[in-house]
Amino acid sequence: MKTFPTYLLESSGASGAHRLAVYRERGGYRALEKVLKTPVPPAQVIAEVKASGLRGRGGAGFPTGLKWSFMPDPQKDPRPRFLAVNADESEPGTCKDRVLMERDPHGLLEGALIAAYAIRAGTAYIYVRGEYRTSYDRLQAAVDEARAASLVGQRILGTDFSCEVHLHKGAGAYICGEETGLMESLEGKRGHPRPKPPFPAGSGLWGNPTTVNNVETIHNVPFIVDRGEAWFRSMGTPASTGNFLCGISGHVEKPGVYELPFGLSAREILEEVAGGVWKGRRLKAWFPGGSSTGLLPASAIDARMDHDSIKAAGSMFGTAAMIVLDDQSCVVRASHVIARFYDHESCGQCSQCREGTQWLSQIFGRIEEGGGLPDDLATLEGLARGMAPGKTICALSDAAAIPTLAVIKHFRSEIEEHIRLKRCPFQIEGSARRAPQAVGAR
Amino acid sequence: MALSKELAAEIEALAGKYPQRRAALIPALHRCQETLGGWISPQTMEDLAALFGLEPVEVFGVASFYPMFHLKPVGEHVVSVCHNISCDLRGAREVLEHVCRITGAPVHGTSPDGRFTVETVECQGACTSAPMLDLDGVYHEDLDLGKVDEILGRLV
Ligand SMILES: Cc1cc2nc3c(=O)[nH]c(=O)nc-3n(C[C@H](O)[C@H](O)[C@H](O)COP(=O)(O)O)c2cc1C
Ligand code: SF4
Ligand code: FES
Numbered sequence: 326m327k328t329f330p331t332y333l334l335e336s337s338g339a340s341g342a343h344r345l346a347v348y349r350e351r352g353g354y355r356a357l358e359k360v361l362k363t364p365v366p367p368a369q370v371i372a373e374v375k376a377s378g379l380r381g382r383g384g385a386g387f388p389t390g391l392k393w394s395f396m397p398d399p400q401k402d403p404r405p406r407f408l409a410v411n412a413d414e415s416e417p418g419t420c421k422d423r424v425l426m427e428r429d430p431h432g433l434l435e436g437a438l439i440a441a442y443a444i445r446a447g448t449a450y451i452y453v454r455g456e457y458r459t460s461y462d463r464l465q466a467a468v469d470e471a472r473a474a475s476l477v478g479q480r481i482l483g484t485d486f487s488c489e490v491h492l493h494k495g496a497g498a499y500i501c502g503e504e505t506g507l508m509e510s511l512e513g514k515r516g517h518p519r520p521k522p523p524f525p526a527g528s529g530l531w532g533n534p535t536t537v538n539n540v541e542t543i544h545n546v547p548f549i550v551d552r553g554e555a556w557f558r559s560m561g562t563p564a565s566t567g568n569f570l571c572g573i574s575g576h577v578e579k580p581g582v583y584e585l586p587f588g589l590s591a592r593e594i595l596e597e598v599a600g601g602v603w604k605g606r607r608l609k610a611w612f613p614g615g616s617s618t619g620l621l622p623a624s625a626i627d628a629r630m631d632h633d634s635i636k637a638a639g640s641m642f643g644t645a646a647m648i649v650l651d652d653q654s655c656v657v658r659a660s661h662v663i664a665r666f667y668d669h670e671s672c673g674q675c676s677q678c679r680e681g682t683q684w685l686s687q688i689f690g691r692i693e694e695g696g697g698l699p700d701d702l703a704t705l706e707g708l709a710r711g712m713a714p715g716k717t718i719c720a721l722s723d724a725a726a727i728p729t730l731a732v733i734k735h736f737r738s739e740i741e742e743h744i745r746l747k748r749c750p751f752q753i754e755g756s757a758r759r760a761p762q763a764v765g766a767r
Numbered sequence: 768m769a770l771s772k773e774l775a776a777e778i779e780a781l782a783g784k785y786p787q788r789r790a791a792l793i794p795a796l797h798r799c800q801e802t803l804g805g806w807i808s809p810q811t812m813e814d815l816a817a818l819f820g821l822e823p824v825e826v827f828g829v830a831s832f833y834p835m836f837h838l839k840p841v842g843e844h845v846v847s848v849c850h851n852i853s854c855d856l857r858g859a860r861e862v863l864e865h866v867c868r869i870t871g872a873p874v875h876g877t878s879p880d881g882r883f884t885v886e887t888v889e890c891q892g893a894c895t896s897a898p899m900l901d902l903d904g905v906y907h908e909d910l911d912l913g914k915v916d917e918i919l920g921r922l923v
Contacts, residue, residue: 405786417851417890455797455835456891458904491784494794496833499889513792513819515832531786574853574894581895616852616890646894648853662855666889672832 327597330560332548333541333568334584336429343463345470348431354476356547357435360442361484365550370443374546377554378566382421383411383502383539384615384644386565386632389546395526396444396534407535408441408449409511409525410543413495413502415454417616417666418646421570422540424582426453426460429544430467434490436543438481439550441488444536448489452507455496464492499670503719504537506672517672518719541570561587565631569645573599576606576651587631594630595649606651610735614643616663617724619731620656640731655751656736657743660728661689667725678722681712685729697744706733770814774802778818789819796830805845806837834888842877842884844922846870847901850887853894858911862898863887865912869919882922 336342336351348354360370375390396406410433414422426433433451441449453461468490471477479487493511495501501510505519508530529535545567549557558566565587571594572582578600585594591613595601602608608623613630618641621628628638635642650659668686673679685708688701698704706729713726733740742750769775777798782791792815799811807830809823816823830836837845848854848863863885867874870883877884893899896908900915907918 414892415890418853418894419890420892420894423892454892455833456888456901459906489784493784493790494797496793496797497835497888498833510793511790512787513789513829515829572895574897575856580853580897612852648856648894650856654856659852659855662850662852666851669889 327593329568329584329586331568331584333425333432333544333570334428334582342428343430343467345431345467345474348429352551353431353547354435356550357438357442357476358482360439360550361482361486364484367443367445370439370550373554374443374549377549377557378564379542379545379549379557380565380632381539382541382545382569382644384416384617386642389538389542392526392538393440393444393536395524396536397526399445402534404533405448406444406446407530407533408437408444408446409504409507409530409535409537410437410449410451410540411502411504411507411537412451412453412457412460412540413499413507414457414540415499415502416644416646417663418574418612418648419572419615419644420574421572421582421644421646423457423460424570425540425544426457427463430460430463431471432544432547433464433540434467434471434477436546437490438476438488439546440536440538440543442486444534446536447487448491450491450493450511450530452493452495452501452511454502455494461492461494468492498672499666500672500719500721503721506719507537508535515672517674518721520718562629562631562633564633565642569630571598571630571645571647573647573649575611575647575649576603576654577601577649578603585630588629588634590627590629591647592626594647595626599647599649602649602651604651606653608649609652609654610650610656610659612643612646612648612728613638613640615646616648616666617641617727618643619727620648620650620659620735621731622735639734641727653751655693655749656732656739657689657693657749658751660732661686661693663728664689664725667721671721671725675717675722677712678717678725681708681722682725684708685725692740692743693749695743695746695748697740697747699744701744702733702737702740705729709733770799770811770818774798775818778815789821792819792821792826792829793833795819796826796833796836800836805841806839808840837884840877842872843882844903845884845886845901846872846919847886847888847891849889849891849893849897849899849901851890851894853890854898857897859898861912862900862910862915865915866900866919869915869923 501516506516510516525535664685668682709726709729713723782788812826872878872885
């Protein structure tokens with residue numbers, strides 16, 4: 326197998342890698358020190374990140390430097406400014422940010438401090454999903470260590486730059502990963518996404534300029550500052566630079582979170598990195614980047630894993646969480662599991678999403694259980710088209726519609742067969758059995 | 768009955784992290800659930816409302832939005848089984864059935880002896896080590912039925 330330079334998970338094997346002393350031994354906080362002590366003007370940090378081509382790793386792939394440049398000029402706009410690090414990771418299939426936070430919390434902290442400096446935020450919040458207790462504890466210990474070493478708080482490293490870093494614990498709602506849902510939640514409310522505009526840079530936390538970035542995005546920043554944008558662009562493809570964390574789950578021999586350069590083919594990742602489809606079976610379908618990205622058939626496995634190539638293949642790069650289905654699995658069951666998730670997580674503000682996710686879940690459920698109606702396929706398609714694109718306050722509605730349209734496109738005959746046979750044609754590993762009945766929804 | 772002095776002081780300290788106190792409400796709900804029997808009682812909501820200058824119904828509105836908060840009493844142990852896609856592909860349904868069998872609790876219910884509450888949860892970020900369950904806040908991953916026996920066998 327080919328080998329690649331790595332940096333994000335470079336330290337992962339080392340014992341005590343989450344401690345400040347060990348982090349510093351391998352060059353940790355060197356980038357922050359360089360920025361603060363040279364000093365590199367904030368605009369130049371933004372320019373460097375722009376030039377690196379870094380794109381957000383939270384799902385949308387938005388250019389990070391460009392996002393930072395949307396923050397208003399502090400000379401003209403004296404409001405307090407905030408950085409919010411999105412550590413709510415809850416897109417099904419995705420578990421990469423957890424790896425970074427548990428193994429390398431100081432890496433995230435250093436990145437957050439540099440980002441806060443660049444956008445001139447005096448406070449950074451890290452919104453950690455409530456279930457990630459180890460991540461939270463590791464990050465809190467890192468913040469405490471850093472504070473004691475003058476790396477967090479007032480006059481960091483004796484310079485004029487001050488920045489408070491606070492952790493904030495979420496409580497299990499997927500929608501709080503959506504950036505405006507996150508801000509509502511951070512303010513102590515229900516996580517109801519806000520209509521955009523205004524965008525967070527103009528009016529975010531408590532109505533103030535705010536930048537929201539994903540954990541993995543922020544984690545890349547110290548490396549770019551330390552090693553330079555040209556180094557960063559030497560990895561990946563021209564439009565998707567650097568390495569990314571690829572979580573590969575489902576029916577593979579070696580599921581895991583792997584650091585890879587953009588542009589490898591999904592086949593190489595599946596076969597060489599993840600050991601191929603498990604149990605010697607064949608590939609049936611795969612999601613490239615989490616449950617919100619439309620699944621692709623086996624025939625698309627030579628697509629390259631980068632934003633443009635996956636888009637050209639008819640799906641989305643998303644969070645690079647590849648979910649693999651073998652040839653004995655049922656795509657209707659998979660669709661039901663996913664639709665049930667979006668139904669559970671819809672915040673209910675928009676009728677298309679609230680009603681649509683509920684119907685998608687019910688219809689996929691009844692088809693799987695043998696009660697599908699002849700019209701169900703058309704109904705599913707009509708519902709999904711009514712839910713997206715861009716018809717609702719946030720993109721959760723799209724996230725439910727996209728996999729629905731994809732499964733209809735690529736596996737229409739399999740859905741029809743379920744309806745015609747009045748049962749699931751697959752008999753493996755409990756797929757035809759009903760789930761235990763839920764007693765009272767929560 | 769109001770919250771203990773210690774807990775109120777802890778919540779006060781949490782509130783200091785934010786320009787507006789209300790932002791500490793969700794972290795405060797966590798601390799209450801952790802220290803007051805694993806659930807958020809109506810009394811707790813009233814106490815928090817008083818502390819934050821909110822109406823109890825506002826606290827309820829927030830608490831009820833977030834799946835991690837239990838608004839009804841739970842068993843001594845809470846077992847949360849992920850039933851999302853990566854776990855489903857690797858046997859989450861069998862894990863869930865097995866958990867219910869061992870504990871005697873129905874899904875989203877508590878066993879008659881009050882020892883266990885079992886619930887399904889959405890993706891927990893353990894997808895590459897699926898299937899998984901969370902027992903009292905601790906993840907158990909790469910499960911098979913034998914491992915489930917081992918984990919829960921210590922408790923039944
Ligand atoms: C329904 C929904 C859920 C999301 N969940 C997450 C999440 O868990 N983590 C995350 O970083 N971004 C999530 N996002 C994307 C965020 O809205 C936002 O784009 C991202 O945090 C920006 O960071 P980035 O530019 O660094 O990628 C979600 C978006 C939507 C529509
Ligand atoms: S699209 Fe769905 S989740 Fe997003 S705001 Fe509307 S109802 Fe809420
Ligand atoms: S799908 Fe179960 S942990 Fe992600």
